[in-house]
Amino acid sequence: MGRVLPVFRALENTPAGDDARRGRSGPFPIRQRTMEEITPSMRTFVLAAEAAGLSRIADFNGAEQHGVSPYPLNVVEGRRVNTGMAYLSEEVRRRPNLAIVGGAEVDAVLFDGRRARGLRLLDGATVEAGRVILSAGAFGSPAILMRSGIGPAAHLRDLDIPVLQDAPVGERLKEHPFYYNVYALKREVRAMDPVAGAIIWTQSREAAPDELDLHISGTHIFDPAQSPTGGAIVLACSVTLPRSVGSVRLASRDPRAMPLIRYNFFEDPADLRRMLEAVHLSRRIGRTAPFSDVVAAEMYPGPDVRDDDALRRAVLSAVDGYAHPTSSVPMGGRDDPWAVVDGSGAVRGVDGLNVVDASIMPDIVSAPTNVTTIMLAEAIGRRLG
Template identity: 60%
Template sequence: MENKSALLYDVLIVGGGSAGAAMASRLSEDSSRKVLLLEGGKAYAPDAYPEVIAIADHVTGDKDHDWGYFANTGIADRKIHAFRGKVLGGSSGVNAAVAMRGRKPDFDKWVKLGLKDWAWENVLETFKHLEHTNDGDDAIRGRNGLFPIRQVPMDDLTPGLRAFVNATANTGFNRVADFNGYEQDGVSPYPLNVLHSVRENTGMTYLNAEVRKRPNLTIIGEQTVDRVLIENNKAYGVITADGKEYQGKEVILSAGAYGSPAILMRSGIGPKEDLEALGIDVIKDAPVGKKLYEHPFYYNIYELKKEANAMSPGAGAILWTGSSIAPEGELDLHVSATHFFDPSLTETGGAIVLACAVTTPQSKGSVKLQSADPLAAPIIEFNLLKEPDDLHRMIEAVKISRRIGLDAAFEPVKQREMFPGDAVEDDVELTKAILEQIDVYQHPTSTVPMGLETDPEAVVCRWGKVWGIQGLRVVDASIMPYIVSSPPNVSTVMIAEHIYRNDY
């Protein structure tokens, strides 16, 4: 029952990550709107983040800034880390800071589901609105937004990363001037949300010092939310794991592709049979957690020669291209070159990772509750490469990567191939290596998907409002109906901005 003594906010946001921080910033621009942001991790001041979060060469954080989740790959009972940032800024504080937009073909798929407001010409304006960059063409790049994006120059790359770019071009791929420009099919150094080696997460940018001075914005860290409080199909607040109650006229879940579905399910919104089995009262039977997408990732790793073993900056360059079975215009493969590897595992003190990904996977996983306990990790099932086309494309990506590794331009920096290793030669051996070593890009999406009310997979409407529940909205990567073919962080920020610009 509603607690009349609890402080009432106009908007209560759960999760201060890529989307939640943007929502809190934008919604609090109206001084008459009282906004509360609850973050499960620490809420550092913009200039007080520890190095493991602030410095771009550190990725995946540490145990103090991670939710500690593991996931089943779906292959041979193998489990892997499912890293998620537990800090104000969320996973934008622990990711590789790659700032590449989703592409028009990605959003065309959304439009086919009836989500016409997410057509490319509409989202492009929002991408421009959020961005602050000096790069690219004025017609399609943003100059005045809150999110800084910078193209890394070739001269700033390590010898290994430069060799990757040159070898990829030698192998027959285009050189791309600007991945956030007109053409993306080819190779280039990354655009990053990094300034002076600092990963500019949304806790620093959208929740900068000036924003945090607003008297109508309250940010409270280290608050793990248990569930949404709902009465007569209307949300009126949340309760935390330690029993604190916060009330709001509107509740926005921005807890990410694992956190948001888990909170919904604990609140009684989710698959009826699953909730009943855990003794949770069902408020709305909905396909929450049924459509998890993740980019499968395989690491083709090379030891670098001692004279070329520089490993900073860690994130450097990428090939984005289409497989032999990609639909017209779709770029469904990445080969991403980074130095995110422990150099102590090499003899020369340096390595380069050519990480291969399928960017438009067909295989779907799931997120479920293991119990109603808000401190219990969800059950995450990736079902990686279950669809034959996904495995076919991954094999193709690794073959491209290894071809780059054999190019003459790569030879001056390469000591040896570490994984899968020279002994792996034919498709049978390569498939075995991929299946045994498969990982993920740490890009979970689509567990609370948008769609029309008649769509059997949809949980929320085009603006993130939960179908059938008043005053409850989800705004984060979980509402993507399909995963985008780029690292999804900038697209997640765009989702928050797009919903704010169109529905507030």
């Protein structure tokens, strides 16, 4: 924490929280939602979670995270701020050494021997570079590497891709499994804006003492037309430190072909046990006042799901990914058999090629991956100069 905290503080721009832990003047805005800003039903979710024994957290980015609070978000005046908005200001866009090309899709990295010299685009055009940095995400970056001849040798040979570097690309995919516990709201409290409201971070019975391996995210991300009352609240349950490992493979050498993504959720039985624990907690909050006072009916898994076997079947039939994929091009030391890149994102076995995105996380973080990925980019950017 001590090594990355200064990087987080430098990138952050927030008026809230402890000066020792929070950044005030960085490019990336973080805003803490208040109880007054969230919907009436979301406020009851927070209060019912407290009644169920969880502590109220003042600042999830502060010293304590185990409990419940309205969301911290990178939302300003109702608009989510992405990295393009935060970092690519008009001043930056005017830099003579920067060219932004829209709609350019990368096929592969080009090499002179073992040194990267540029990129080949899908339209056949090439982009020359002294150093290539891939930031195509936990699916795109491994796919580009494998099309470039960097990946599991047997898999590349099966696709008639010449092997430049045998490497465990795509072998360690991680993702947060996600299950939706959904409630129809009574008509008088069916407001669904703002959609993002509050969140719980907590521990399963199997967590290590310093781990928060479960969360329950309260949102209104649901089609109101699907609710019998025209309003709904989702208590989305997730295992935030999953042990199951998935994979990313190429379906073919064709860069237009979608990669084969296998999340492999619940390969480790502990992940399913912990997910069921999260859903049990979510449903207990659903039965607790004042939240229970605003609920018209539980929609999913529904009142017919009463025992563990039925709940297990419900979860297995509807588990989703949280869109937090990581670790398909993991970083690590020279002795780490799964490491594809080093601590600067440099691809081992070749020169002039780095990967800087969520794919290089050695393991998934117990949080949404957005800001951690920005921290990695800031830290590696400083190293590369």
